[in-house]
Amino acid sequence: MPAIEFQGQCFQLDDNENLLDGLLKQKASVPFSCRAGVCHSCLLQVTEGKPPADSQQFLTEKQTAKGFMLACQAHVIEDITVRLPLRDEVPGIITGLTQLSPTEIRLTMSTRLPFSISKGDQVYLVNHEGFEGHYPVADVSDDLLIIECLIERKAGGDPFSAWVHSDAQTGLRLMLIKQN
Ligand code: FES
Incomplete structure (x- = not known):
């Protein structure tokens, strides 16, 4: 059961559960729109742990190097700490x-x-x-x-x-x- 640290709270997800679904189900405030990896509204940055491989497939090399991931594409199997990325x-x-x-x-x-x-x-x-x-x-x-x-x-x-x-x-x- 992976534990997700986000905005000062710990959310327990089922093994392989979709990160966006799991966080929303537990009333976390995560921006999202398309749920298909297109709009990038659900972009999160991993600050501890490893982003799930499937969560970075629609991102640039620069974004993956910084630990960015798409919550709607992520199926989590291990503990991670994530935050909303800072935007310009x-x-x-x-x-x-x-x-x-x-x-x-x-x-x-x-x-x-x-x-x-x-x-x-x-x-x-x-x-x-x-x-x-x-x-x-x-x-x-x-x-x-x-x-x-x-x-x-x-x-x-x-x-x-x-x-x-x-x-x-x-x-x-x-x-x-x-x-x-
Ligand atoms: S909600 Fe659009 S990319 Fe995740």
Whole structure:
């Protein structure tokens, strides 16, 4: 009976059980979509143990070298520790807009996937209308799921800043992309 460590919890699976099915059955929060090895939503990274061979067949050499695997394709036979991989590009939603001054708003965004970003890094933001701009990250939560930026309104500034100060609302979607 393999034991799977994931997000600080231990999940017992049956021998050869499908990893995605086994985790979902036990109410673990794992992203997924196609269940066929195509969309890569269920990508996990093994941090201890060996990824099952069948779990890496649709991945690149670079991904397999880093211990990535697809949960929907994995049939586990031994104990492993897995985590959600950090991503350089994640979808998010606006969860807060706090007016700090007439020209500055604190924009709080939430993502479902851990974002590979740190305080002070530059993040490129694109809204659902295609307005874009890049800003330094003012704060990020320990689990890398909540990101804050201070958005200043300037004469002749980028359209994204103008949008944040005029039409942005909580619940709207945007993309967050790490700038290297
Ligand atoms: S759910 Fe699409 S690849 Fe696993």
